[in-house]
Amino acid sequence: MTSPMISVQNLTKVYRVPERQPGLGASIQSLFKPRYRDVEAVSTINFEIEAGEMVGLIGPNGAGKTTTLKILSGLLYPTYGKATVAGFRPWERSPEYLRRISMVMGNRSALNWDIPPMDSFHVLSKIYKVPTSHYQRNLEALIELLDLHPLLKKPVRNLSLGERMKCELVAGLLYQPDILFLDEPTLGLDVAMQRRLRQFLQIYNREHHVTVILTTHYMADVTALCPRVMLIHHGHLIYDGALQTLAKKLAPFKLVKLQFSTTSTDFKGFITQFANTERLTSENGHHTLRVPRDNVAQLTAKLLETLPIADLSIEDPPIEAVIDQIYEEGRV
Amino acid sequence: MNHQGGWELIKNTWQSWLQHRGFFFLLAFGWMLPLLVYLFIWSAAAGDGSIAGLTQETLAGYYLILILTNQFTYATTNWTVGDTIRMGQISRWLIQPMSPLFHALSAEIAGKVVFMLFSIPVTGLLALIIQPQFNLTWSQGGLFLPAILVAWVLRFFWGYWLALLAFWATRADSLLTLQDTFIFLFGGHLAPLALLPSWMQPWARILPFRYMSAFPVEVLTGHLRHNEILWGFVIQAGWSLTAIILYRLVWSRGVRHYESVGG
Numbered sequence: 001m002t003s004p005m006i007s008v009q010n011l012t013k014v015y016r017v018p019e020r021q022p023g024l025g026a027s028i029q030s031l032f033k034p035r036y037r038d039v040e041a042v043s044t045i046n047f048e049i050e051a052g053e054m055v056g057l058i059g060p061n062g063a064g065k066t067t068t069l070k071i072l073s074g075l076l077y078p079t080y081g082k083a084t085v086a087g088f089r090p091w092e093r094s095p096e097y098l099r100r101i102s103m104v105m106g107n108r109s110a111l112n113w114d115i116p117p118m119d120s121f122h123v124l125s126k127i128y129k130v131p132t133s134h135y136q137r138n139l140e141a142l143i144e145l146l147d148l149h150p151l152l153k154k155p156v157r158n159l160s161l162g163e164r165m166k167c168e169l170v171a172g173l174l175y176q177p178d179i180l181f182l183d184e185p186t187l188g189l190d191v192a193m194q195r196r197l198r199q200f201l202q203i204y205n206r207e208h209h210v211t212v213i214l215t216t217h218y219m220a221d222v223t224a225l226c227p228r229v230m231l232i233h234h235g236h237l238i239y240d241g242a243l244q245t246l247a248k249k250l251a252p253f254k255l256v257k258l259q260f261s262t263t264s265t266d267f268k269g270f271i272t273q274f275a276n277t278e279r280l281t282s283e284n285g286h287h288t289l290r291v292p293r294d295n296v297a298q299l300t301a302k303l304l305e306t307l308p309i310a311d312l313s314i315e316d317p318p319i320e321a322v323i324d325q326i327y328e329e330g331r332v
Numbered sequence: 333m334n335h336q337g338g339w340e341l342i343k344n345t346w347q348s349w350l351q352h353r354g355f356f357f358l359l360a361f362g363w364m365l366p367l368l369v370y371l372f373i374w375s376a377a378a379g380d381g382s383i384a385g386l387t388q389e390t391l392a393g394y395y396l397i398l399i400l401t402n403q404f405t406y407a408t409t410n411w412t413v414g415d416t417i418r419m420g421q422i423s424r425w426l427i428q429p430m431s432p433l434f435h436a437l438s439a440e441i442a443g444k445v446v447f448m449l450f451s452i453p454v455t456g457l458l459a460l461i462i463q464p465q466f467n468l469t470w471s472q473g474g475l476f477l478p479a480i481l482v483a484w485v486l487r488f489f490w491g492y493w494l495a496l497l498a499f500w501a502t503r504a505d506s507l508l509t510l511q512d513t514f515i516f517l518f519g520g521h522l523a524p525l526a527l528l529p530s531w532m533q534p535w536a537r538i539l540p541f542r543y544m545s546a547f548p549v550e551v552l553t554g555h556l557r558h559n560e561i562l563w564g565f566v567i568q569a570g571w572s573l574t575a576i577i578l579y580r581l582v583w584s585r586g587v588r589h590y591e592s593v594g595g
Contacts, residue, residue, distance in 0.1 A: 095334075114348040123344045126334075126336050128429060
């Protein structure tokens with residue numbers, strides 16, 4: 001049996017945060033008697049990730065997602081617990097380890113802003129000791145895949161956010177790391193660019209069998225890329241499994257959308273025949289019902305049989321609504 | 333050690349800095365001015381005679397070489413180290429398989445080239461105007477080279493370990509201002525060592541600041557006897573070693589304390 005690529009046991013990170021009351025008096029007082037508070041950003045989390053898996057690490061702002069990634073990439077020392085990535089302890093930051101990982105952050109740049117990206121790529125190839133022939137091959141493949149040719153001669157500061165993000169991905173992948181930590185890579189990008197980056201990551205993962213942990217606030221990223229999600233809330237890992245299972249578990253209902261052929265149809269009495277069914281919206285003859293999954297077949301059959309239906313569709317509730325529900329309640 | 337990566341980084345930083353050469357030339361000009369002011373003050377004090385054995389011409393020679401030495405040993409990079417820690421920008425270097433020290437060194441070396449592109453011709457022009465007097469010998473020149481190189485090592489690592497205190501105190505760069513003040517007082521900027529008050533001279537000989545700036549100038553201009561040069565090198569090497577040890581100590585502790593804010 002092979003050991004997992006990433007293994008985390010009881011990982012905990014506590015930050016010591018200075019705090020004071022607002023106002024001049026409090027600020028003078030804090031000069032002489034500073035106060036600190038311990039904040040547990042990550043609390044005894046456990047998980048394992050196999051080589052080649054793409055896992056979405058999701059949670060509200062301040063949940064501990066980025067702190068977890070920073071520990072795994074070696075940027076932070078944990079307060080307690082163990083973590084091994086590819087057999088290394090990340091925070092020892094051995095050069096052999098750092099050559100096997102890449103961390104791409106949507107809000108941080110690995111590129112020098114004053115010069116064209118090609119110059120930064122060249123420096124990175126030397127820092128990561130990529131043989132020239134491999135560097136040329138990897139670079140050409142990435143440039144082709146991301147359609148980067150028109151951008152290579154412009155200084156990075158003159159690139160748009162989406163163009164820069166493409167270059168960040170090249171910088172993070174040109175030495176072919178085995179493990180990729182992506183911290184909100186689609187942050188601030190337009191829908192078309194988000195879709196292109198997702199397609200790229202899918203292809204790259206399939207071709208190179210790279211292990212990926214992705215943090216994001218866009219559920220479209222997760223649904224497109226990650227068969228498995230880990231949901232973190234207030235530093236605790238509260239769900240680890242398939243996204244669809246999570247949706248079913250949290251939203252044991254479906255949305256039935258219908259339109260009547262006559263505008264005056266009243267179906268209030270009809271709804272009361274089914275337990276736990278409610279009308280969510282009614283507008284211009286279009287209605288949305290929330291129906292328990294087990295009742296959907298029976299309800300739609302009876303609808304079609306007894307009422308003048310012009311159009312009908314059955315949908316899962318949007319994943320954003322499911323996730324929002326967890327963020328609100330703090331539990332699965 | 334990844335020398336090839338380090339060398340590429342230096343070239344890369346140099347290209348980047350040359351984009352802003354106007355800014356760096358102005359910065360270099362700003363550093364020259366206080367030393368020129370002190371040259372004119374002491375020249376006026378010396379008048380047609382001399383002061384503590386220094387004539388107008390020898391003072392001009394001292395200060396012109398000091399201008400170049402100061403530009404060479406001034407560690408500009410250290411002023412940005414604190415910000416990179418405070419703002420979390422050092423994170424991108426920490427996850428690269430090369431010590432972040434290389435980034436500081438590359439900026440230093442690239443910076444020297446950019447600053448010297450301005451300082452050498454301007455100092456040469458000043459020399460033509462104010463006619464300094466030098467008594468240069470080959471042996472003084474030979475000793476000047478290691479003295480100025482170690483002066484840079486000492487000034488860089490002393491400032492670097494102070495800047496790394498930003499791992500704990502958010503505005504540790506104020507300590508760099510203090511370092512510059514001590515260099516101004518004890519490092520031969522305010523006055524050549526011979527002109528300092530007698531109570532200050534022993535302190536200047538013991539503290540590290542003279543060895544970051546004035547010592548190479550004194551070696552080159554022939555102001556020191558053989559045993560003074562020898563002791564000067566011993567003290568300079570001792571302080572350099574201390575600075576490197578302090579850097580390693582603060583770095584290893586600081587990285588554990590790093591909170592990588594932002595993102």
